Every structure is written in C-alpha cells, then in structure tokens.
Amino acid sequence: MKVTPLSIPDVLLLEPQVFGDSRGFFFESYNQKKIEQAIGRTVDFVQDNHSLSARGVLRGLHYQIQQAQGKLVRVVQGEVFDVAVDLRRTSPTFGQWVGQVLSAENKLQMWIPEGFAHGFVVLSESAEFLYKTTDFWAPEHERCIAWNDPELAIEWPLDGEPSLSGKDREGKCLAQADLFD
Template sequence: MEITPTLLPDVKLLSPRVFSDDRGFFFESWNADTFARAGIDFAFVQDNHSRSQRNVLRGLHYQLPGAQGKLVRVTNGAAFDVVVDIRRSSPDFGRWYGVELSAENKRMLWVPPGFAHGFLALADDTDFLYKCTAPYQPECEHCLLWNDPKIGIAWPMDNGAALLSGKDSEGKLLCEAPVYP
C-alpha cells in the first residue's frame, strides 16, 4: 500500500498494490495493521454504498456531534472527491483538497473526523463506497454549501450544472455552519 500525504496533513491518499493478469485483479483494500502504521487507527462500524449519475454532487456532509472518519473509494465509474477542514483550531481551517477516485485507479482517500466530505460523479453509474468510524445519525448531520465562495472548490463539471438533492442545495456557508472546535 502506498500512502501519500496530501495538502491537508491528516488526509491521506492510499494506492493499493494491485495484482492484475488476464483473469482480472486482486488488491487488499483494508488491513488494520497497515493502516495503523499510517496513522489510521480507527474501528469501522458502518459501510455505505451509493450510486450516482454523471454530474450528481453529494455533499459537503458531516456530523456534529458524532464526527465520522471515512475511508472512501470508487468501485465503478469515477468521482472527484473533496474534503474541507472544518476544525476551527486547525491551521488549515476552511481549506479543501480534491482528488479523482475511480474504478480504474483504485485509489482510496482517508477522510478524518473533523472534515466535511462530498463528491461529484464524473461518470454514469458511479459506485462510491464508504467505511465509517461512527454510525450515521440524521439528527446530527450538517451540510456545507458545495459552492461556498469562501472555500472556492474547483469542481470539474462538464457544463457547470450540478445535480443536487434538496438538502445539499440548501447547505450552509462555512461562516454560518456549526464547526468543530
């Protein structure tokens, strides 16, 4: 497993060692010892799977209280995955990081607790998998506005039109949202 630091020190990009031949491929997507050595020493309690069509934008979601760490990856299609540091005490508060995750590149992203998370589907039938460190609690869920100009995420949209849920279209600006200490 190759573990690459990102512009946000607690966020890690993971590239598994893939064994491929004419039959297909195999790779290890989770190993507690390997991840613990990389500083990802959490117990996962819930797995989620979503499917999205091209230009569907989900996020930027987080829970407060009940912060979730997430190990995310794409198993079909491709997505532009984004995290935003929303820990007020962090020197990176309000900064974002984005990376393409795809079935082809098999990369994973570690989203630590204290970050908002979202993604833009870059292909139809994009399957996105999340391993979460805390269970989903709808009463604790919050959403940052995906296009908050203060954050300034450069979403790679085909035509500039994101397909959003009602909840995601009503996200809050970072300056109005509850955040972590």
C-alpha cells in the same frame, strides 16, 4: 500500500498494491493493521455505505457535528472527484479543501478524518462509491456545507449545474456553519 499525505496532511491518499494478469486483478482493499499504521492511530469502522449516482450528481458537503465520522472512501465503478474540507477551527488548514479523482480504474482510496466535511461529484456516466465510517449515521447531528460556498472556492470539475438533493441545496456557507474546535 503506498500512503501519500495530500495538501492537507491529515487527509491521506492510499494506493493499494494491485496484482494483475490476463485473468483480471487482485488487491487488498482493507487491512486494519495497514490502515492504522497509515493513519497513526487505532480506528474502528462501524458502518459501510454504498451509493450509486449518475453523471453530474454532487453529494455533499456532509459532516456530523456530534458523532463525527472518519471516512475511508473508494470507487468500485466509474469515477468521481472527491473533496474534503477542514472544519476544525484550531487547525492550520481550517477552511481549506483538498480534492482527488477516485475511480474504479485507479483504485485509490482517501482517508478523511473526523472534523472534515466530505463530498463528491460523479464524472463518469455513473459511479458506485463505498465508504467505511468510524461512527454511525446520526441524522440529528448531520450538517451540510454549501458545495458552491465562495469562501471555499472549490474547483469542482463541472459542466453546468450539478444534480443536488434537497438537503444539499440547503447547505450553509462556512461562515454560518456549525464547526469543530
């Protein structure tokens, strides 16, 4: 597995070694030893999530202020633009974002540590998105940053307005959000 720190070095791009031939392909999508070596610490994933979304659906930017979740994310069908925003006040990259195209074709994964908001927009007709989390979903601690916060200025690859859930339409600007130390 090739590991590449992104412009926010705590967010990692993971590229598996893919073995393919005329029959198809095989790759190891998860290996705890390799993930922990890449991240530099022990992680325990406690929940797997799977979503299906249509083109133009934007999910995020989500995080949990307590029971913070580290996420290992990938796409198994389609293509998304995946974003992580650093919400750690004491971090040198506080308020910065990083984005990456993840697709079934490129098989890339992204590690998003605790203390980050996460979101994605679907670029293909549809996309199936998988993510492992280091803590359980706790709706009472869930928060949402506005996808279009001008302070963040995320460069979403959108044609027009995205399709949002009610929760995502109510996202707060970074200046008004609950943050991590």
